[in-house]
Amino acid sequence: MTLLKLNIYAVRNIQKESITPAPTINLIYGKNASGKSAFIEAVFILGRAKSFRTSTIKPVINFAQQSLMVTALVSQTNGSITHLGIQLDGKNFFCRINNQSTQKRSDLAYALPLQLIHPKSYELLDAGAQIRREFLDWGVFHNDPNFLSPWRNFKKALSQRNSLLKTRALEQINVWDKELVNYGTIVNNYRQHYLQKFKPVFIEIVSKFLAIDNIDLRLISGWDSVKEFHQVLNNDLEKDLRYGFTHSGPHRADFQLLFNNRLAKDFVSRGQLKLLVMSLKLAQVQLLANEHSHIGCILIDDFAAELDVINRAKLLNYLSIMGCQAFITATEIADFGDLNQIKNYKMFHVEHGIIKQM
Numbered sequence: 001m002t003l004l005k006l007n008i009y010a011v012r013n014i015q016k017e018s019i020t021p022a023p024t025i026n027l028i029y030g031k032n033a034s035g036k037s038a039f040i041e042a043v044f045i046l047g048r049a050k051s052f053r054t055s056t057i058k059p060v061i062n063f064a065q066q067s068l069m070v071t072a073l074v075s076q077t078n079g080s081i082t083h084l085g086i087q088l089d090g091k092n093f094f095c096r097i098n099n100q101s102t103q104k105r106s107d108l109a110y111a112l113p114l115q116l117i118h119p120k121s122y123e124l125l126d127a128g129a130q131i132r133r134e135f136l137d138w139g140v141f142h143n144d145p146n147f148l149s150p151w152r153n154f155k156k157a158l159s160q161r162n163s164l165l166k167t168r169a170l171e172q173i174n175v176w177d178k179e180l181v182n183y184g185t186i187v188n189n190y191r192q193h194y195l196q197k198f199k200p201v202f203i204e205i206v207s208k209f210l211a212i213d214n215i216d217l218r219l220i221s222g223w224d225s226v227k228e229f230h231q232v233l234n235n236d237l238e239k240d241l242r243y244g245f246t247h248s249g250p251h252r253a254d255f256q257l258l259f260n261n262r263l264a265k266d267f268v269s270r271g272q273l274k275l276l277v278m279s280l281k282l283a284q285v286q287l288l289a290n291e292h293s294h295i296g297c298i299l300i301d302d303f304a305a306e307l308d309v310i311n312r313a314k315l316l317n318y319l320s321i322m323g324c325q326a327f328i329t330a331t332e333i334a335d336f337g338d339l340n341q342i343k344n345y346k347m348f349h350v351e352h353g354i355i356k357q358m
């Protein structure tokens with residue numbers, strides 16, 4: 001997919017801007033506080049219906065306005081054109097896809113697969129498991145949208161079971177245990193299958209940026225994997241009743257990145273950590289491109305803060321060969337490095353929230 005036209009209203013200091021991006025690389029530069037991250041945030045909101053900077057949408061809406069809106073014309077790989085639009089006022093969610101309204105964020109995510117690399121991205125490997133679970137599930141979902149239904153059913157069964165644990169309604173718990181085991185096992189299988197396909201793609205990409213051998217990615221299922229999930233639920237029942245929630249299951253899943261069987265995040269440098277995270281994100285988009293003709297879009301905020309000169313050149317080169325659409329920000333044109341190596345890029349300048357193509 002490619003964003004052909006993008007309209008942004010009331011996103012931070014961007015009042016009303018309309019741009020026609022390149023289908024390949026788009027370089028956005030401007031001084032501090034000019035609106036570069038606001039621009040990246042606008043595209044992110046269109047694909048994910050949330051900000052990556054704040055947990056609520058209110059601070060993102062321009063101070064003088066009640067709601068923000070981002071709309072786009074997106075060409076899909078089969079040649080069809082999709083009209084996408086999202087309007088957020090801090091409470092309600094209005095989304096339209098080809099003039100039909102939808103309340104499903106997944107519809108938006110499917111129409112516009114996005115990956116974001118920004119200065120806090122290293123948290124993917126450094127922070128708690130939830131962010132890695134979300135990352136993994138993004139990949140599983142885009143790889144096979146059939147994942148969504150068992151995933152939703154699993155969530156529903158989990159929430160029912162947790163309510164019953166609180167009221168100690170033991171006889172009904174058994175019924176929900178069956179659902180939980182059934183859908184939980186399916187969710188786990190999807191994740192396992194995805195990670196197997198993902199691993200070689202990731203290893204290939206990471207080897208371009210880091211000279212590290214013997215890399216492995218390991219799924220942590222969320223329960224003692226020596227045992228069957230139903231067995232673990234039975235064993236944990238007393239503990240689950242005491243605390244009022246389900247301790248084990250795919251809702252506790254995680255993945256580990258290992259070098260020579262050691263957890264990478266425990267000994268790599270901050271720069272290496274960033275490169276690993278970047279490679280993980282690129283690999284998700286690359287796998288999408290390999291498996292489906294459904295190519296995603298890559299957003300990179302603060303390019304220079306993320307990478308040194310050599311890796312910036314490697315990344316630009318990689319993106320230009322990969323052929324996916326990318327939006328990359330920096331404070332200076334020079335931060336993008338030698339632009340002779342890339343073709344068909346567009347350059348935009350941002351100042352006081354106004355975006356001009358150069």
Ligand SMILES: Nc1ncnc2c1ncn2[C@@H]1O[C@H](COP(=O)(O)OP(=O)(O)OP(=O)(O)O)[C@@H](O)[C@H]1O
Pocket residue numbers: 011012013030031032033034035036037038039058059060061062063064331
């Ligand atoms: N809700 C809002 N309404 C209006 N302006 C806002 C709002 N939120 C933030 N701003 C302002 O928008 C401007 C652009 O912020 P942004 O984070 O996009 O800058 P930037 O170009 O990414 O800067 P840097 O290079 O420092 O990262 C800032 O001056 C910021 O204070």
Ligand SMILES: [Mg+2]
Pocket residue numbers: 036037038301302
């Ligand atoms: Mg910024």
